Amino acid sequence: MTEPLxxxxxxxxxxxxxxxxxTARSLAGQGVRVVLAVRDLDRGRAAASSMNGRTEVRRLDLADLASVRDFTESFTDxxxxxxNNAGVMMPPLGRTADGFELQFGINHLGHFALTNLLLPRIRGRVVTVAAGGHQAGKLxxxxxxxxxxxxRPFPGYAQSKxxxxxxxxxLQRRLTAAGSGVVATVANPGLAATNLLGHGGNLPTRIMNALLRPLSQSDEGGARTTLHAATADLPGDTYISPGGFLQARGVPTITGRSRAARDPGLARRLWTLSExxxxxxFPL
Structure with missing residues (x-):
């Protein structure tokens, strides 16, 4: 996407x-009309009030497929x-409204449904926020x-990433096969000192979070890879990570991924299951 935003x-x-x-603040500051799709409207309005530019707040609960459908039916522009940024990281075992494990349900299935339902109206790019933790993932x-x-919280998180x-x-394979000009990319934000690092309630998670915090960066630093994946001239299925030590922070860089993440057969089987x-x- 090389044109002005x-x-x-x-x-x-x-x-x-x-x-x-x-991410939303940066895009709004560049003249983008930003729709904040959030579960808590009051918190969303508070966030929007701190941004310069054109914003609007709409309710979206990725832990409830009925909410996903309501969002896509009411927002038709x-x-x-x-x-696809929202996510949870290493919570205790929980279930979505549809009975899915929280991390798989919110981080993957909610965004899977949202993307497919919006895709007929998407004309630019789909960016999904993953993580370096995908390297440890087994699906x-x-x-x-x-x-x-x-x-187990971390294996659940790694699986979702x-x-x-x-x-x-x-998604990119299907877009290309359909002759679509939409591009799908994926971003690893590195380590950012957001509320995700404090989400886990068990002792091992709290210890790991305490060890990771010295390596973490600001929210703005964590958003750099997402913004690069959203706006830079990149081929489809590009994976962007911070270029620094342990991919914790640094300049956004095209990086490799795990062997499992490069398995096209596994990707197809996951897609079928997710449908x-x-x-x-896939609507195209």
Missing amino acids: AGRTAVVTGSNSGIGRA PVDLLI DLDDPNWERRPY LANMLFTAE ELTGTA
């Missing part, structure tokens, strides 16, 4: 705090940028929602 429309999920808020297609296995990577790869679970499909 002014006058374009962006939908940013989870934009009432953290990296999402920093063309979309130049869809930024269990027989039990993605941790109904048979003992739940691997799903983000595979989703982007398969079955969400009742949504």
